[in-house]
Amino acid sequence: MTTGKIPPGPKGSPISGCARELGDDRIGFLCELQRTYGDIVRFRVWDRTLYLVSDPELIKEVFVTNHKNFTKSRSLKLARHVFGDGLLTNEGESHKRQRRMMQPAFHMKRIHGYGETMIQYAQRHADFWETENLDGKSVDISHEMMRLTMAIVAKTLFDSDVESEAEAIGEALTSVVGLFERTFHPAAVLLTLMPTRKNFRFLRSRARIDKTIYRMIAERRASGKDHGDLLSMLLNAQDEADGSGMTDKQIHDEAITLFLAGHETTANALTWTWYALSQNPEVEARFHEELDEVLGGELPTPDDLPKLEFTRRVFAESMRMYPPAYIIGRMAIEEFQLGEYTLPARSVVLLSPYVCQHNPALFEDPECFDPDRWAAEKQRERHKFSYFPFGGGPRTCIGESFAWMEGILLLATIGQRWRMQFPEGRKVAFDPQITLRPKDGLPMMLTRRSPAQVAQAIA
Numbered sequence: 001m002t003t004g005k006i007p008p009g010p011k012g013s014p015i016s017g018c019a020r021e022l023g024d025d026r027i028g029f030l031c032e033l034q035r036t037y038g039d040i041v042r043f044r045v046w047d048r049t050l051y052l053v054s055d056p057e058l059i060k061e062v063f064v065t066n067h068k069n070f071t072k073s074r075s076l077k078l079a080r081h082v083f084g085d086g087l088l089t090n091e092g093e094s095h096k097r098q099r100r101m102m103q104p105a106f107h108m109k110r111i112h113g114y115g116e117t118m119i120q121y122a123q124r125h126a127d128f129w130e131t132e133n134l135d136g137k138s139v140d141i142s143h144e145m146m147r148l149t150m151a152i153v154a155k156t157l158f159d160s161d162v163e164s165e166a167e168a169i170g171e172a173l174t175s176v177v178g179l180f181e182r183t184f185h186p187a188a189v190l191l192t193l194m195p196t197r198k199n200f201r202f203l204r205s206r207a208r209i210d211k212t213i214y215r216m217i218a219e220r221r222a223s224g225k226d227h228g229d230l231l232s233m234l235l236n237a238q239d240e241a242d243g244s245g246m247t248d249k250q251i252h253d254e255a256i257t258l259f260l261a262g263h264e265t266t267a268n269a270l271t272w273t274w275y276a277l278s279q280n281p282e283v284e285a286r287f288h289e290e291l292d293e294v295l296g297g298e299l300p301t302p303d304d305l306p307k308l309e310f311t312r313r314v315f316a317e318s319m320r321m322y323p324p325a326y327i328i329g330r331m332a333i334e335e336f337q338l339g340e341y342t343l344p345a346r347s348v349v350l351l352s353p354y355v356c357q358h359n360p361a362l363f364e365d366p367e368c369f370d371p372d373r374w375a376a377e378k379q380r381e382r383h384k385f386s387y388f389p390f391g392g393g394p395r396t397c398i399g400e401s402f403a404w405m406e407g408i409l410l411l412a413t414i415g416q417r418w419r420m421q422f423p424e425g426r427k428v429a430f431d432p433q434i435t436l437r438p439k440d441g442l443p444m445m446l447t448r449r450s451p452a453q454v455a456q457a458i459a
């Protein structure tokens with residue numbers, strides 16, 4: 001029971017609460033809650049009471065100041081079926097230890113080396129569109145970005161090409177998304193254990209992935225060779241506290257977590273960026289101008305990153321308008337104070353980058369795609385937790401630097417050669433599951449930017 005004042009919010013239906021509203025238009029409903037009731041809103045979905053928190057200072061409280069009082073919420077607990085005890089779903093001391101061991105591998109200096117792989121794979125993809133004669137043709141850009149980021153994460157993680165495993169991984173991913181659909185259902189856990197076709201398919205694809213990863217671990221342990229990839233890093237990691245390493249099970253869980261967390265989100269961020277560019281021709285022209293000026297028709301290198309400032313702003317603005325992780329959940333361990341309210345133990349708190357980043361009180365004219373919001377002086381004026389596409393505090397995304405580098409380098413490599421146009425008159429809709437995907441993909445027409453055009457622009 002909540003003691004004292006109760007935050008405002010809608011009543012919903014007596015049985016399912018706001019399940020229908022959340023199911024019909026999740027994003028619209030959450031934004032509406034904030035607009036109607038303010039920065040702390042209480043609502044019920046089936047048996048769960050949820051609190052949507054949208055004040056940056058209170059978000060900081062949950063992520064940073066009072067983080068010890070929160071665990072991950074039910075959706076991520078369900079995801080344990082896939083991620084095991086990997087970083088994303090792990091908790092407490094075990095999480096702290098794993099994070100400590102893995103952090104060095106994600107420092108900017110270490111991941112710089114992966115930049116070359118990112119550029120090489122993006123170039124290969126841009127070539128593929130050319131050899132397939134896709135100039136003037138429509139492709140599902142969401143599918144294309146998923147394939148590209150999956151190939152990059154497979155190379156940087158396992159030093160391998162994943163074509164043969166792609167199908168199983170795709171199936172496993174779809175199954176995880178399926179689990180998330182049930183998150184708010186009162187029998188969510190039971191549904192996951194039922195002998196349904198969906199669950200069998202999931203178990204089959206997971207078994208295939210498990211086999212592949214354990215085989216790779218065994219081969220690496222036997223050969224002792226350092227491949228310079230993330231898997232070698234996991235195998236070599238030692239806890240500074242006691243010098244111990246990771247077990248095969250831990251390595252497996254971390255590998256699968258990095259694989260899935262490391263490509264779906266970035267693919268969505270890139271998909272939305274291409275869409276945003278297609279809708280904002282002036283921004284797109286400035287983007288091309290920067291690419292032509294900085295790269296002069298040559299491939300980028302990781303050292304070009306600081307010079308691709310406008311591209312960085314475009315990517316940042318895209319993640320403001322279309323944050324791939326549009327909602328982040330936490331569950332309170334003990335009763336706690338949030339602003340003027342005392343919320344009970346087991347309260348589920350929802351922090352939504354989408355809601356905050358579209359709030360006109362935090363971002364002027366939020367529906368306008370304006371990369372110049374990310375000029376350093378403007379950025380400094382804003383509260384750190386008005387923009388949090390990568391979360392915050394000790395559970396902040398470990399792959400953030402990796403994602404920025406990948407986003408900017410892929411945009412530069414592909415954007416130099418190709419434009420994407422969204423069919424006029426067609427509407428885009430959200431499919432907000434674990435990440436913010438476009439509903440039914442995102443068909444876009446590819447148009448080749450010819451070398452002559454680029455040369456002319458440079459001149």
Ligand code: HEM
Nearest residue numbers: 087088261262265266269325389390391395397398399403
């Ligand atoms: C645009 C791309 C990305 C976005 C928007 C994103 C977003 C996020 C967010 C919001 C969280 C925090 C979740 C929470 O607090 O519950 C998170 C955690 C995490 N992300 Fe990312 N991510 C991205 C890319 C990546 C990449 C490239 C990797 C790995 C190569 C990665 C690996 C992880 C892991 C392992 C965690 C769990 C960290 C922990 O709890 O200690 N992510 N990500």
